[in-house]
Amino acid sequence: MKDSRISKRMALKTVAAAAVVVIAGSSLPVLAQQPVTINVVDVAGSLALLQDAIESYKLKNPNVKFTFTKAPAPELPSKLRAMQAADRSDIDLVLGGTDILAAGIEQKLWVKMLPDNAAKFPGVLDNYLPEARKMQELAHDQALAVVFMPSGPLMEYNPDKVKQVPTSPQELLAWCKANPNRFIYARPANSGPGRTFLMGLPYLLGDKNPKDPVNGWTKTWAFLKELNTCIEYYPGGTGAVMKELGEGSRDMTVTVTGWDINPRALGVVPKNFKVGAFKNMTWVNDTQYMMMPKGLSAEKSKVVLDVMAYLLKPEQQALTYDKGYFYPGPAIKNVPITMAPQSSQDVIKEFGRPEYAELIAKNPHVQPLDAQEMVKAFRIWDQEIGTQKAK
Incomplete structure (x- = not known):
């Protein structure tokens, strides 16, 4: 792409x-x-x-x-x-x-x-x-x-297949288990949406320390391991995710503002696909x-x-x-x-979202993890999540 x-x-x-x-x-x-x-x-x-x-x-x-x-x-x-x-x-x-x-x-x-x-x-x-x-x-x-x-994290979905977009991690997990292999996201170490989802979860789940993936993400790692049970595999990059979403082999993924707008503008993802935001989200820039x-x-x-x-x-x-x-x-x-x-x-x-301005204005913003902590988060994900189903 x-x-x-x-x-x-x-x-x-x-x-x-x-x-x-x-x-x-x-x-x-x-x-x-x-x-x-x-x-x-x-x-x-x-x-x-x-x-x-x-x-x-x-x-x-x-x-x-x-x-x-x-x-x-x-x-x-x-x-x-x-x-x-x-x-x-x-x-x-x-x-x-x-x-x-x-x-x-x-x-x-x-x-x-x-x-x-x-x-x-x-x-x-x-x-x-x-x-x-x-x-x-x-x-x-x-x-x-x-x-x-x-950036996000946001949820992008096919409105013909997903009638009620999840507004919390718990709702996402329930949807994924009810629709196995229809949700997908890419390896965070090589995907903007993937790492934004990874870093946004501690805020959504109320983890002890969103800036400490080793000692502060107990809820996040437990959630991702449970989510892993209904995900077929993790592509190596976001382009492959959007291709599968656009072709209809998946119904929903995590996204960010740019990866929502651009693939629809290029015709990789249908123009009518929609985006949903988590309640009380924190933007990871x-x-x-x-x-x-x-x-x-x-x-x-x-x-x-x-x-x-x-x-x-x-x-x-x-x-x-x-x-x-x-x-x-x-x-x-x-x-x-x-x-x-x-x-x-x-x-x-034509392809922008009018709702982005309000979402960006009303929700808090944080930086991503610092360099050393981000590398640690990627290693933990690779070892405990990605190695289970890597392709």
Whole structure:
């Protein structure tokens, strides 16, 4: 599904070309006097949001080329570790969510961004939206938030099959047992909706300490083990979940705002599928980050930092409204949807949910788990839940 998004966005290069004429601060300095290739790895579908902005950067800096590859979040750290041990630099910029951020922090893979490179990002912390700035705290100065989303957890379902959407974990469990193998979610270590569901449950269940998955999630782990009895298997990513939901082999899944809007806009999930919220939910916010691995040459480091700064400009941030993939998208202030391409405005108008504004406003928001605790939560889930039925 991510590939289809990117291919469709490549057709919008004209939007990116048009955007470069209105970049704040006129032209960028040409940093690379000789051709340089920046190898970008996307572990969260981030290119769906940032590809157009990167294309416009290339127009401003003709000596800079880019290659793009994808990698599952659980597999990338070992690859980076091996390259750094061999004094190689085959990956220059990593785009991804809190999963890869956490793993990289734990294994000391990232270059420190702030305050070491503060001159390249003047006022960046003050420019962030308040909730995005809180998400930036999770980076421990080793990455920069580039897009932001009040995430979930939410329930997405086929209204022809699910007549009464669950409004509590207990109702979800009862529905799942009454309809075995019709509910599905993906492995949290490689799925935004999966990890949002995992981190949102302690708040819904009233666990002792929602920030301590080892000692504070007694109710959450017991619930997930019970839920496991009526789930057939756990796909490795969210795209596979949405494909099964759209094809009708499943009737309900957990979702987040962007994964609700975007698959319906692309036709992967029928437009009429609905979303329900848990009563007294707590929003677990989400962010995607830009990370620079250790070991880059001075020349490449300079270019990567310049790319990062460029992607945080308001005009490039406006492109992150995309087709609702990471709703709403921008991480910085004063980027209304009226700045977005008309195609993005049209998608949000047609496939957005009017109820999201009220849900976002009336319910509390929290950050995801910090890096070390998130890694612990993923390990426990993998060992005690996922290994039972992994495919």
